[in-house]
Amino acid sequence: MGKIILTGDRPTGRLHLGHFVGSLRRRVELQNSGEFEKIFIMIADAQALTDNADNPEKVRQNVIEVALDYLSCGINPAISTIFIQSQVAELTELAFYYMNLVTVQRLQRNPTVKAEIQLRGFSESATEGDTTQRQGIPVGFFTYPISQASDITAFRATTVPVGADQEPMIEQTREIVHKFNATYGETLVTPEILLPTNAVCMRLPGTDGKAKMSKSLGNCIYLSDTAKEVKQKVMGMYTDPNHLRIEDPGQVEGNCVFTYLDAFCREEHFAKYLPEYANLDEMKEHYRRGGLGDVKCKKLLIAVLEEMLEPIRARRHEWEQRIEEVYRILEEGTAAARAEAAKTLNDVRNAMRINYFADRELIAEQAQRYREANAN
Ligand code: TRP
Numbered sequence: 333m334g335k336i337i338l339t340g341d342r343p344t345g346r347l348h349l350g351h352f353v354g355s356l357r358r359r360v361e362l363q364n365s366g367e368f369e370k371i372f373i374m375i376a377d378a379q380a381l382t383d384n385a386d387n388p389e390k391v392r393q394n395v396i397e398v399a400l401d402y403l404s405c406g407i408n409p410a411i412s413t414i415f416i417q418s419q420v421a422e423l424t425e426l427a428f429y430y431m432n433l434v435t436v437q438r439l440q441r442n443p444t445v446k447a448e449i450q451l452r453g454f455s456e457s458a459t460e461g462d463t464t465q466r467q468g469i470p471v472g473f474f475t476y477p478i479s480q481a482s483d484i485t486a487f488r489a490t491t492v493p494v495g496a497d498q499e500p501m502i503e504q505t506r507e508i509v510h511k512f513n514a515t516y517g518e519t520l521v522t523p524e525i526l527l528p529t530n531a532v533c534m535r536l537p538g539t540d541g542k543a544k545m546s547k548s549l550g551n552c553i554y555l556s557d558t559a560k561e562v563k564q565k566v567m568g569m570y571t572d573p574n575h576l577r578i579e580d581p582g583q584v585e586g587n588c589v590f591t592y593l594d595a596f597c598r599e600e601h602f603a604k605y606l607p608e609y610a611n612l613d614e615m616k617e618h619y620r621r622g623g624l625g626d627v628k629c630k631k632l633l634i635a636v637l638e639e640m641l642e643p644i645r646a647r648r649h650e651w652e653q654r655i656e657e658v659y660r661i662l663e664e665g666t667a668a669a670r671a672e673a674a675k676t677l678n679d680v681r682n683a684m685r686i687n688y689f690a691d692r693e694l695i696a697e698q699a700q701r702y703r704e705a706n707a708n
Contacts, residue, residue, distance in 0.1 A: 333369075333490075334368070334369025334370070335367060335368050335369060335490045335491055336368065336369055336370045336371070336372070336487060336488055336489050336490050336491065336521075337359075337362060337368050337370070337371040337372065337373075337489060337490075337491050337492070337493060338372045338374065338483060338484050338486075338487045338489035338492060338523075339355065339359065339372075339373060339374070339492055339493050339494055340372075340373060340374030340375060340376045340417070340483065341355075341374075341375065341376060341398055342376045342377075342379055342380040343375050343376070343377050343380055343391055343394035343395045343397065343398045344380050344384065344390065344391065344394055344547065345394055345397070345547040346394070346397045346398070346401060346554045346555065346556050347397075347398060347401040347405075347554070347555050348545055348547070348552040348553055348554045348555060349536060349545060349552070349553045349554075349555070349592075349637075350535075350536040350538075350544065350545030350546070350552070351401075351555075352405065352555060353528065353530075353536050353595050353596075354494075354495035354528055354535075354536065355493055355494055355495055355528070356401075356402075356405045356407075357405070358493050358526075358528060359371075359373065359405075359407065359412075359493055360405055360406040360407060362491075362493060362526075363406075363407065363408060363411050363412050364406075364411075368491070370413070370487070370672075371411060371412040371413065372412070372413045372415065372487045372489070372669060372672075373402060373407060373412050373413065373414045373415075374414075374415055374416075374417050374483060374669075375395050375398050375399060375414070375415070375416050375417060375662075376417045376483070377391050377392075377395055377416055377417050377418045378417045378418040378423070378424070378479070379417065379476050379479060379480065380394075381418075381472075382470060382472040382473040382476045382479075383448070383452055383470065383473045385470065385472075395416060395662075396655065396658065396659075397556075399414060399658050399661070399662055400556075400648055400651050400652065400658065401555050401556065401648070402414055403647065403648075403651045403658065403661075404555065404556075404644045404645070404647040404648035404651060405555065405644055406647075409661045409664075409665065413665045413668050413669055414661060414662060414665040415662065415665040415666040415668070415669035415670075416662055416666050417483065419666045419670070420486070420666065420669050420670050420673050421670075422486060422670065422673035422674050422676070422677045423479065423482045423483060423486055423673060424479070424482070425677055426481075426482035426485065426486055426673075426676070426677060426680060427475070427478050427479040427481070427482040429680060429684065430478050430481055430482060430508050430512070431475065431478055433508055433511040433512060433515070434477075434478055434504070434507075434508060438504070438507075439474060439475065439477065439478075442477055442500045442501075442504060443500050444477075444497055444498070444499075444500045444501065445473075445474065445476075445477060445500075448473075449469060451548070452473075453467065454467055454468065454469040454470075454473070455467060455468060455469075456468075456469065477500070477501050477504045477505075478504075478508070480501045480504075480505065481501075481504060481505040481508045481509075484502070484505050484523050485505065485508075485509060485520045485521065485523070485676065486672065486673040486676045486677070487669070487672050487673065487676070488520075488521040488672075488676060489521065489523045490521060490523060490524060491523065491524055491526050492505075492523050492524070492525050492526060493525075493526040494525060494526075494527075495527075495528065495535070496527060496528075496535060497535075498525070499525060499527070502523060502524075502525040505523055506522055506523065508520075509521070509522045509523070510522070512680075512683075516680075516683040516684050516685075517683050519679050519680060519683040520676075520680075530595070536591070536592075536595060537551075537588055537591055538551025538552065539551045539552070539553060539565050539566070539568065539569045539570065539588060540569075540570050540588075541569075541570030541586065541587075541588045553565050553566075553637070555641065555644055555645075555648070556645065556648055557641070558645075559638060559641075559642070559645075562634065562637055562638065562641060563634050566589075566630050566633050566634050566637065567627075567630055567634075569588045569589055569592075569630065569633075570587075570588045571587050571588065571589055571626045571629075572584075572586075572587045575619075575626065578622075578623060578624070578625040579622050579623055580622050581620055581621060581622040582619045582620060582622065582624065582626075583620070584616045584619055584620060589626065589629045589630055589633055590612075590616060590619070590629070592633055592637075593612055593615075593629070593632070593633055593636070594612070596633075596636050596637060596640060597612055597632070597633075597636050599611050599612075601632070601635070601636050601639075602615075604635075605632055605635045605636070606628075606632050615629070615632075
């Protein structure tokens with residue numbers, strides 16, 4: 333059996349460098365490797381709505397942004413199927429059955445959900461009609477890991493390339509698969525997570541040096557930022573607060589500029605932009621010793637980022653002229669995705685024996701039983 337990829341993003345904003353190093357870049361490589369029989373890339377609008385119920389317009393507007401980001405990064409719709417989650421109704425039906433295989437207690441232990449509850453300010457003790465500002469946890473939000481299991485299993489995905497924050501979701505999916513197969517017979521495929529290989533790429537910090545690049549923290553460099561915006565953001569980046577004068581020794585660890593160089597810079601960039609160093613290690617060494625200023629480091633980073641972002645920006649600009657075509661791509665992708673999910677849903681119903689009208693044996697057996705009962 334061939335390998336199948338399913339992955340996706342919530343459309344709550346344009347995609348940024350964190351998405352790029354964490355997953356997008358890898359997806360394009362995987363796509364072009366030719367190793368996969370099928371690749372599904374999902375715009376997870378239904379999942380985005382689980383904590384944006386009051387703001388459907390934000391989600392609606394960002395579907396196209398995410399699609400444009402995909403296409404401009406090199407996701408090729410002739411190879412990869414891009415689709416919109418909410419338009420594949422089969423996914424919600426699968427989730428409804430999987431809910432019976434997961435306990436509330438297990439969901440409560442999911443560390444990503446826990447962290448998001450904190451981040452969103454949902455209160456575990458708020459009750460309905462709470463008169464304070466506290467908001468309880470929406471059931472749909474709480475159960476989204478189960479819906480994510482549907483996303484993955486519906487396409488019989490073997491491989492889920494995602495960032496480290498998604499690990500608990502894949503773990504929970506695997507548990508659901510095992511439980512389902514043990515209860516109803518071998519039906520679903522157990523997926524493997526595919527994490528970024530490079531440690532820096534696991535979690536790219538924001539431009540402020542905070543743990544993670546995130547829209548809500550306002551510390552992102554977007555794939556669609558202009559050259560001017562990229563430059564401004566890099567120039568304002570967090571470095572080493574104790575590196576005041578150029579001659580001072582500087583710290584590389586926790587210094588955002590170096591973290592980004594670790595993620596994006598290759599040896600050939602030095603020959604091209606900063607030939608006085610052979611590689612990043614030499615440059616770091618100089619910074620540690622003292623005598624290397626932040627501006628010089630930032631200028632290198634800008635050059636490296638621009639080399640990568642400029643072609644993405646140019647392709648985005650082309651696709652922006654063809655919005656109708658992008659929606660056609662999404663519509664066709666969604667139809668193809670639906671056909672796949674329908675097959676799995678059919679297998680699931682058969683395995684659970686809730687396929688009444690197709691179940692000739694059930695009908696014949698019950699008819700026979702009643703005939704016999706009434707004959708006596
Ligand atoms: N949870 C993912 C995110 O927040 C999006 C997502 C939804 C997803 N369903 C998925 C990712 C299935 C991988 C597989 O970005």
